[in-house]
Amino acid sequence: MKKVLALLLALSMALALVACGGNSGGNSSSNSGGQTNNGGQTDDGGSSEGETKHIKVGMVCIGDENDQGYTYNFMRGVEGATEDLKAKGIEVEWVFKYNILENSGCEDANIELAEDGCQLIIDNSFGHEEFMLKVAPDYPDIQFVACTNQASWGDDLPNTHNAFANIYEGRYLAGVAAGMKLQQMIDDGEITADQAVIGYVGAYSFAEVISGFTSYFLGARSVCPSVTMKVQFVGSWSDATEEANAASALCDMGCVLISQHSDNTTPATTAQSKGAFHTGYNNDMTGVAPEASIIGTRIDWSVYFTHIIECVVNGEEFEQDWCKGLADGAVVLTPLNEAIAAPGTAEKLEEVEAAIKSGELNVFDTSTFTVDGAELTQAFALDTDGDYAADSEEAVFDGAFHESYFQSAPYFTIEIDGIEWLNSEY
Amino acid sequence: MYEQKVPLVRLAKRDGMPGWQAWCIRLASILVALILGGLVMMIALPDGSNPVAAYGTIITGALGTKTAIRQTVKIAVPLLGCALAIAPCFKMRFWNIGAEGQITAGAIAASYFALYWVGRVPSVLLIVIMGLAGAIAGGLWALIPAFFKAKWNTNETLFTLMMNYIIIGVVRWLQGGPWEGRPGSQIIPNFDQSVWLPKVLGVHCGWIIVLVLVVVMHIYMNHTKQGYEIAVIGDSVNTARYAGMNVGRIMMRTMFISGAISGLVGFIVAAGANNTLYDGVANGVGFTSITVAWLSQLNAFAMVAISLMLAVLSKGADTLQTKLQVPASISDIITGILLFCMLGCEFFINYRLIFRKQGHKEGAKS
Numbered sequence: 191m192k193k194v195l196a197l198l199l200a201l202s203m204a205l206a207l208v209a210c211g212g213n214s215g216g217n218s219s220s221n222s223g224g225q226t227n228n229g230g231q232t233d234d235g236g237s238s239e240g241e242t243k244h245i246k247v248g249m250v251c252i253g254d255e256n257d258q259g260y261t262y263n264f265m266r267g268v269e270g271a272t273e274d275l276k277a278k279g280i281e282v283e284w285v286f287k288y289n290i291l292e293n294s295g296c297e298d299a300n301i302e303l304a305e306d307g308c309q310l311i312i313d314n315s316f317g318h319e320e321f322m323l324k325v326a327p328d329y330p331d332i333q334f335v336a337c338t339n340q341a342s343w344g345d346d347l348p349n350t351h352n353a354f355a356n357i358y359e360g361r362y363l364a365g366v367a368a369g370m371k372l373q374q375m376i377d378d379g380e381i382t383a384d385q386a387v388i389g390y391v392g393a394y395s396f397a398e399v400i401s402g403f404t405s406y407f408l409g410a411r412s413v414c415p416s417v418t419m420k421v422q423f424v425g426s427w428s429d430a431t432e433e434a435n436a437a438s439a440l441c442d443m444g445c446v447l448i449s450q451h452s453d454n455t456t457p458a459t460t461a462q463s464k465g466a467f468h469t470g471y472n473n474d475m476t477g478v479a480p481e482a483s484i485i486g487t488r489i490d491w492s493v494y495f496t497h498i499i500e501c502v503v504n505g506e507e508f509e510q511d512w513c514k515g516l517a518d519g520a521v522v523l524t525p526l527n528e529a530i531a532a533p534g535t536a537e538k539l540e541e542v543e544a545a546i547k548s549g550e551l552n553v554f555d556t557s558t559f560t561v562d563g564a565e566l567t568q569a570f571a572l573d574t575d576g577d578y579a580a581d582s583e584e585a586v587f588d589g590a591f592h593e594s595y596f597q598s599a600p601y602f603t604i605e606i607d608g609i610e611w612l613n614s615e616y
Numbered sequence: 617m618y619e620q621k622v623p624l625v626r627l628a629k630r631d632g633m634p635g636w637q638a639w640c641i642r643l644a645s646i647l648v649a650l651i652l653g654g655l656v657m658m659i660a661l662p663d664g665s666n667p668v669a670a671y672g673t674i675i676t677g678a679l680g681t682k683t684a685i686r687q688t689v690k691i692a693v694p695l696l697g698c699a700l701a702i703a704p705c706f707k708m709r710f711w712n713i714g715a716e717g718q719i720t721a722g723a724i725a726a727s728y729f730a731l732y733w734v735g736r737v738p739s740v741l742l743i744v745i746m747g748l749a750g751a752i753a754g755g756l757w758a759l760i761p762a763f764f765k766a767k768w769n770t771n772e773t774l775f776t777l778m779m780n781y782i783i784i785g786v787v788r789w790l791q792g793g794p795w796e797g798r799p800g801s802q803i804i805p806n807f808d809q810s811v812w813l814p815k816v817l818g819v820h821c822g823w824i825i826v827l828v829l830v831v832v833m834h835i836y837m838n839h840t841k842q843g844y845e846i847a848v849i850g851d852s853v854n855t856a857r858y859a860g861m862n863v864g865r866i867m868m869r870t871m872f873i874s875g876a877i878s879g880l881v882g883f884i885v886a887a888g889a890n891n892t893l894y895d896g897v898a899n900g901v902g903f904t905s906i907t908v909a910w911l912s913q914l915n916a917f918a919m920v921a922i923s924l925m926l927a928v929l930s931k932g933a934d935t936l937q938t939k940l941q942v943p944a945s946i947s948d949i950i951t952g953i954l955l956f957c958m959l960g961c962e963f964f965i966n967y968r969l970i971f972r973k974q975g976h977k978e979g980a981k982s
Contacts (some may be wrong), residue, residue, distance in 0.1 A: 285938055285941070286941065287937075288944065290894065290945065292894070293894050293896050293899075294804065294889050294890040295899075298687060298934070301683060301687060302687075302934060302935065303938065304941065305681065305683055305684065306935075306938050316801065317802075317803050320803070320805075320806055320892070324891070337658050344846065373917065394792075394801070394802060395798025395799065395802040396798075396799065396801060397798075397799075397800065399800065400800075425792070439952065578797060578798045578799060580881045603799070
């Protein structure tokens with residue numbers, strides 16, 4: 191009896207081994223984008239371009255694709271770019287370094303990728319840049335990109351680059367969808383006009399976050415004039431529990447709609463459990479919170495990746511500071527949750543999107559908001575002396591604050607009326 | 617009746633095993649670890665690559681190119697320095713597992729001067745001041761649990777461990793508060809280039825400092841009165857008392873020295889490798905170095921080899937992850953298996969197993 195059992199156990203273990211082996215094999219081949227053996231296949235397909243061009247691209251990620259948020263969104267960009275480039279006869283071999291925090295491990299990861307033969311290295315988080323910049327001078331033939339940061343336009347390294355997208359345009363649209371919902375609730379008598387309060391879960395009181403929630407708020411107020419907003423900073427870019435706590439606290443303070451600039455889906459699920467509505471970031475969150483999440487917005491990085499990889503393959507230079515928006519497909523909305531969105535939302539979004547694309551509507555139109563009761567007439571965009579206070583380039587002109595105009599990284603850091611910061615120590 | 621009670625396996629202390637035999641067991645343990653690690657890799661690696669090739673990747677990844685060697689040395693430096701720091705404490709049987717915090721304390725003090733004193737004093741002098749400040753801060757941070765242990769016999773293991781979390785919390789506060797660079801970024805700006813530790817042969821000169829420390833600590837532990845006192849306390853506190861040693865004072869002195877070296881490592885890491893300060897400055901070194909110290913049997917020269925070995929593994933596994941896209945955790949698993957086997961084999965060196973013999977009277981011969 192014992193022997194039979196032992197035999198069974200051994201057999202099942204052997205099977206498990208085989209199964210595991212098969213699994214991870216499949217995983218890794220999907221990881222590394224296109225292998226070289228695909229070159230033969232394109233020949234079979236009879237592509238007119240002749241030979242396939244090959245490039246190795248490294249990517250340093252602060253998380254991994256399992257975060258369902260920030261890095262996941264980059265991975266979607268990677269997939270999109272790989273597809274697009276394949277059609278153009280360019281095979282991309284991706285090499286990833288996952289879970290690289292913003293410390294000297296990031297320097298090591300960049301060296302590792304450079305030594306591995308990558309011609310282009312992309313660092314996906316803001317804090318990676320300083321460490322990337324310690325490596326870039328040693329490898330002048332490799333192009334380095336620090337997403338969302340801003341040193342490249344000012345440093346004297348020709349092989350460093352920054353990129354971001356006009357995510358504030360997408361936020362504004364998400365705000366419009368939220369505002370429509372709030373206005374519907376007011377019209378239906380579910381809440382009074384002054385109960386239209388949005389709760390916003392922000393990571394830190396950081397320019398990117400401030401710019402994001404301000405544009406979101408302006409979008410909401412453009413369709414729901416009585417709306418106000420409370421912002422709770424959680425002190426982390428990614429802390430599922432704290433984000434949920436913040437969302438919960440905001441709901442308890444009377445917020446009827448939650449939005450977020452943080453990496454997890456917990457604000458969406460918390461909003462749903464508290465009976466509030468929600469709009470998301472980075473990822474379509476209607477799946478985890480179908481009764482709460484109305485819409486989301488995200489950066490489509492494939493547009494940028496396709497562009498720069500093509501440049502590198504063809505030996506061309508590309509921008510040191512890149513920023514595109516809705517008009518170029520770099521910012522997109524996730525599918526609208528028609529079941530809970532206010533009627534007419536889709537049409538309204540189309541209309542506003544067209545206005546933003548054509549330049550007719552400027553998100554930070556200074557006639558739509560006030561600062562301490564007065565219209566904003568002056569604000570600098572760039573910090574040129576390194577003291578982290580903007581001191582150059584007037585951003586307010588032609589009746590609007592021009593965000594991401596002088597550099598890709600957001601620089602709107604003004605507290606406008608109607609938005610209450612609950613804990614600005616973060 | 618009596619034989620029924622004899623367990624299947626018994627342990628007996630063994631002494632006087634010849635040195636070569638002990639080393640054979642140690643080598644065998646490494647072999648076992650490599651085989652076990654190979655099994656793990658067979659499961660984890662993509663099809664078509666075999667574990668032997670993977671081990672090859674680890675070795676070439678760590679030592680194959682100049683850059684790789686530099687990176688490996690950079691990993692080994694704090695490990696070695698910190699192992700040297702905790703060795704006297706462990707010799708004394710004072711379980712200092714707070715090296716993590718002492719490194720951090722040293723890094724904070726060094727960073728203060730790096731951030732606010734640039735331009736006020738010549739940079740060479742400033743680097744020296746940073747090193748001294750780091751050593752003193754680390755020493756004082758270690759002195760606190762030693763004082764409580766000497767005065768009220770508190771548990772030093774828990775005390776030193778808790779101190780880690782406090783000082784790491786202090787760094788978080790500095791990162792988001794007074795020392796923060798761009799508002800909201802939680803990042804302390806890089807130090808001015810003039811206070812970066814100069815590079816010698818492509819690696820920051822911290823490696824020279826720790827190599828000097830190896831010799832100094834070897835002499836201190838084996839050829840000085842203080843080193844002897846530490847050894848006596850480690851063997852028996854009562855003997856030390858009987859011999860008229862002031863145990864409390866020696867404890868505090870030793871902990872201060874230990875903390876000071878850890879603090880110096882903190883300075884080396886902050887000024888040499890990171891060029892900035894963040895909460896993960898110690899990066900687990902304070903704990904890994906305990907393994908280094910144990911594996912080296914507290915021998916300063918053996919620590920050089922062990923810390924290099926761990927650095928090779930760590931750097932090589934990183935390359936393995938890059939080249940074969942295996943999860944980073946695989947490298948942790950392999951390192952874990954190796955350390956487990958190496959530490960575990962000490963058990964077989966110190967004890968032997970006696971199996972119950974069927975039909976015979978137990979323990980007749982061995």
